[in-house]
Amino acid sequence: MVNRFFRYVLTAGLMLAGACLFAPAYAAPAIDVSSARLGQHTDKTRFVLEMSAAPQYDVFLLAEPYRIVIDLPELNWRADEDAGRKKGLVENYRFGLFKKDTSRVVLDVGGPVKILRTVILPPSSGKPYRFFIDIQKTDEASFRKELAARRSQQKNTQVAIVAPEPPVNSRKYTIVVDAGHGGIDPGAIGKSGVYEKKITLGVAKRMHDILSKNKKYNVIMTRNDDTFLSLRERVAVGRHAGADLFVSIHADSISRPDFRGSTVYTLSENASDDEAAELAKSENKSDLIAGVDMSVQDDTVQGILIDLAQRETMNFSVKFAEMIIPEISKSGMKTRGRSHRFAGFRVLKAPDVPSVLVELGYLSNREDEKILKSGTGQQRLAQAIVNAIDRYFKTVDP
Template sequence: MFNRFFRFALMALLIITGNILSGPVMAEPAIDVSSVRLGLHEDKTRFVMEMSAEPKYDVFLLADPYRIVIDLPELDWRADDSGGRQKGIVQNYRFGLFKKDTSRVVLDVGGPVTILRTVILPPSSGKPYRFFIDIQKTDEVSFQRELAERRSNLSERSIALVAPEPPAPSRKYTIVIDPGHGGIDPGAIGKSGVYEKKITLAVSKRIHKILSKNSKYNPILTRDDDTFLSLRERVTFGRQAKADLFISIHADSIGRANFRGAAVYTLSENASDDEAAELAKSENKSDLIAGVDLSVQDDTVQGILIDLAQRETMNFSVKFAEMVTPEIAKSGMKTRGRSHRFAGFRVLKAPDVPSVLVELGYLSNREDEKILKSNTGQQRLAQAIANAVDKYFETIDP
């Protein structure tokens, strides 16, 4: 489909520049978190978790915005955190599965901080293990020094995500289906409280099942459970799989409850409209939400070879996008006016893989949410996308 020279040159270039940092891999049983709280102690803020076992952990700092990240073994979070997530210098905290066997807690802090100490207390007086971290305000120079020291102490690890090699026959097309969000990043939240990450995974699995029945296709899911993948990992997954098509599945939410309908997006640094630009900005925050260190990542693709290949790739992306919309309309889901749009989504930036982002509908709209939560609605949407895949490959390779 693409010039082999471009593929070879791109692989060589991205292998040279593609070092990726990943969090620790821990293969321990899930640890119960029974209680979590924030406290003020003189001039410091303390974050405490009560746990059923002693955890191994890594703690590091992030800037722009200021965050503290705590990586732990997989946690079963049973704590009631209704007591509030803001106290002292901590403005908010969140938690979730970051990758297989690794849970992550992210503390949003209101400025430069220093970590005074991290302690694990053994069980005593009827209390289980207690993990606590004390933090204190500091100046920017001290913060940057501590940030650099903690970063250098974390050993570099190669990316744990390895996509399967596609089958040998040239007519077997590899389609990577990417369920948006996951783990610590729930995505949008529907009117009924349903998480976007659950909807995207359910529909993606249905697409995978349908495509698996066709001997022409080798469908692969970027994730098949509730784990987090960074945007760069998703792009890398598609490239490692030598994908012929990359489909990222999402379900948006917006402040206006009357807005509804599906839309399909392709890559462009110049957004088609303000709504597309705002959506791309929101989706591109996924790494920030999960506590990914953006300062060590370079998502920009530069150079003449990459630019040429990406232009060709974008043409194929647009071709597929224009086939998806009418199929979704047939499924019963309303489609938006100008339902093919474009903006600078990081997840679509593989320079040699045609990529689209499908927004299935608005979870903030009760009618859309009802369709997206139902088995019938999910199956019809999955079938619509699979039908578009058939038409696309019939067009480019009759």
Template sequence: MLFKHLKFTLLFFLLAVFSPLQAFALNIESVRFGLYQEKTRLVLDLDRSSDFRAFVLSDPYRMVIDLPRFQWNAGETKAPQNGGVLATRHGNLKPGISRIVFDMNRPISIQKAFTLPRGAGKPDRLVIDFANVSPSIFQQVKSTIHGSLDTNKTTQTAGLNLAPPPAPKPQKDQNKKPLIIIDPGHGGIDPGAVGPSNIHEKTVVLALAKELKRQLEASGGYRVILSRENDNFIKLTNRVKFARKHEGDLFISLHADSLQNKNVSGASVYTLSEKASDKQTAKLAARENKADLIAGIDLNVEDKDVANILVDLAMRDTMNQSKFFANTLVNTMKNNNVRVLESAHRYAGFAVLKAPDIPSVLVEAGFMSNRKEANLLNSDAHRKKLAGALKKGIDRYFDQVRKNQRI
């Protein structure tokens, strides 16, 4: 009896420790398209029947399918040439929910979306029929949601509660230690820049964030919270809201850039400004601000409260502190043998830097498009060095803040 009980306890323990997501995730086994005269049929082979949610978006045209957290076994998707599908992405959207996004080159409408039970040697399937429509018809159908998956519930996978534990509230009596919010860019369905050997920006910046957290905490001088601890997608506005909710003293968004010119390498630091410092930075901001779009978020219905905060007088002090912090980081990187770009502090309208009351910078730790630097960013040793330089910059910033407070 006791033994049996122990066995169950052990089983639950193992499930809890070794990612219940993997153990119970839905499996997408294959993805197929069929071209018909009046429609295109998309079929997903699943390892079991599943609820879903499908809809279309514009600017640019996309088709989105949400499913309970899944494991992708379908390899690379081969869409037919005339089907209108430009690209396919998939990944985690939030705890318990994964998403597939199809970029379309024209407006479409979903005509039918339904599941077929396994039988006659075929697996469980999700079938979506879609067809080309005019832009005006698209406007009429675009708010229709097919399927009944509730993406606000986080218990979709085998009844397990996958909601992350509530983040600790900052305690007032701990206020002497500054709270650093580290924001690893991208995540889940949005890989960010993809380097050689399929190294993803989202993966290296998460590892860098964890290393920086480790070094900051080890010094005993800081409290540190990460905006994401795993491979989850987070909307840009929610990253800002997260930092404000926790009343962070400093916000650092970590990224790695990509350029056509694969020779360019070096780190750089960015602060918010309505006007970009240069064309290249304006383009970079546009790329980084696209994260929500890549994840299939409808920007037209997004809450605009944070996105539209204007750079006004109230922000001026925060922005001055951000600029000071950015320059400090550039210097400590230079002094610690981290290669940086020429005029390495630049500015533009980055959506993730719009907390009006928290000094915020975005660090591009290097270039995923440069083979050597992508490999460096993928190595523990380089991330240790990089995090060390960032930590020194943070130390120096707070030294100055304390000095100013004494005056």
């Protein structure tokens, strides 16, 4: 499909850093969080977690926007999720699984802060273990100095991304199915409160099951549980596997509840319309939401040779995109006018892997949400995309 010489040059010497995608065989039992609260003091803001055990933890700062990230062992979050999340210097906080055996809490702060102290108190007076962090306003120069020190440490501790080896049998097509969002990043939230990350994983698993029955396909999922993956890691899975096709599954939400229907997106630095541009901007914020340091994320692609390869790849992506919508329309899900659109989605930027992003429907629309939540609806949508994949490989031979 893409010239083998391009693929060789693109792959050679490119080291992608990030978290290992595979967990150790043994995992410690999760720690229960019974309470989470914020306190405003005269000279500081305090964030407190009440926990069933004393945790190992890592705390660091991020900029653009200003955030405090707390990495902890895997947590069972039993605290009141409706408790106030804004007080003092903290404007909001969120939590969730970041990767295997690691939960993450991200505190959004309105400006430069410094961490005064982090403490674990043992059980006393009927209280369980308490982890707390005190923060205080600081100047920009001091904040940047702390940030630079942390990044210097990170450069010495990065781990190469691990992805499955491509199949030995070159006649087999490798397909990467990417369930959008996950873990600490829930994605869009439906009218009923359902999370996009749950819908996308459900459809992705069904696609995997159907595709795996066909011996000509080697199927890889970027995630098969409620785990966060950065956009860069998702792209890396496809590239390391030598994928012939990358399909990213999503379900959008919009301020207009009357909007419904499926749309397929391919990569272009110039968006097809304002809605596509806005969606790409929203989807590209996934790493920011999860507390990923964007400043150390190198560009995946550089140079004229890669640009030439990417143009060829984009042509194949467009061919596949145009096959998906007719199949989805047969599944019972409405499709929109101008159902193939394009914008600068970071998850589609592998220069040598044809890639599409499928927005299955709008969780902000009750009819779409009903289809997306149902097992029957998910199965029909999965089968529709698989039908398009079958058509694609009958037309295009890598």
